[in-house]
Amino acid sequence: xxxxxxSPSSLPASLGERVTISCRASQGISNNLNWYQQxxxxxIKPLIYYTSNLQSGVPSRFSGSGSGTDYSLTxxxxxxxxxxxxxxxxxxxxxxxxxxxxxxxxx
Amino acid sequence: QVQLKESGPGLVQPSQTLSLTCTVSGFSLTxxxxxxVRQPPGKGLEWMGRMRYNGDTSYxxxxxxxxxxxxxxxxxxxxxxxxxxxxxxxxxxxxxxxxLGPYYFDYWGQGIMVTVxx
Numbered sequence: 054x055x056x057x058x059x060s061p062s063s064l065p066a067s068l069g070e071r072v073t074i075s076c077r078a079s080q081g082i083s084n085n086l087n088w089y090q091q092x093x094x095x096x097i098k099p100l101i102y103y104t105s106n107l108q109s110g111v112p113s114r115f116s117g118s119g120s121g122t123d124y125s126l127t128x129x130x131x132x133x134x135x136x137x138x139x140x141x142x143x144x145x146x147x148x149x150x151x152x153x154x155x156x157x158x159x160x
Numbered sequence: 161q162v163q164l165k166e167s168g169p170g171l172v173q174p175s176q177t178l179s180l181t182c183t184v185s186g187f188s189l190t191x192x193x194x195x196x197v198r199q200p201p202g203k204g205l206e207w208m209g210r211m212r213y214n215g216d217t218s219y220x221x222x223x224x225x226x227x228x229x230x231x232x233x234x235x236x237x238x239x240x241x242x243x244x245x246x247x248x249x250x251x252x253x254x255x256x257x258x259x260l261g262p263y264y265f266d267y268w269g270q271g272i273m274v275t276v277x278x
Contacts, residue, residue: 085262085263087264087265089265095252095270095271096268096270097254097256097265097268097271098268099264099265099266102264102266103262103264106262108266142205142264142265144258144262144263144264147210147218148207148218148220148221148222149195149207151204151205151206151207152204153204154204154205
């Protein structure tokens, strides 16, 4: 199984700040990396697919990059609704696996 | 519009079988894959298995011996059955869909909380 390691697990930040979340795969996943946001009520929505493609309806302040085993999600200027959990996920192989999550918190 | 909704019991006794239903609308089960993902309280997401558009299934090897996924295309429903439940099976269970490439999960159900307890 491909292990996905996210960092940091917790990220205190301020409104308007630029933040980056990292995700490392235990082996190369050829850009088959997706990012999801989970709100406190449990609602999960996709943000970025195939490393850098923005899901329809997602604000352009979200962006993704990376290659090989290392990937990142960047939010350019934090809005109040961005404080949530974030997960990376690989779909290069089965079983699909997720990172442990990053809790983006208001500083 | 595309929707997925999980239903089933909120409480299951240890050693019993969990049966969940994912009812979908806005798309056909013969054109998209449907997956089950679960999340223990306060923890991360775990992929459980998949019902492929053609009826094939794939399972997480960690759960394979206990897990079965099936479907009824006429009712737009995908079913999850997992036996020999233990307390660490407590959590929120989601069904989700992927497109037939790229394979990310583009729509999710709201999730259903299942507690395993006597």
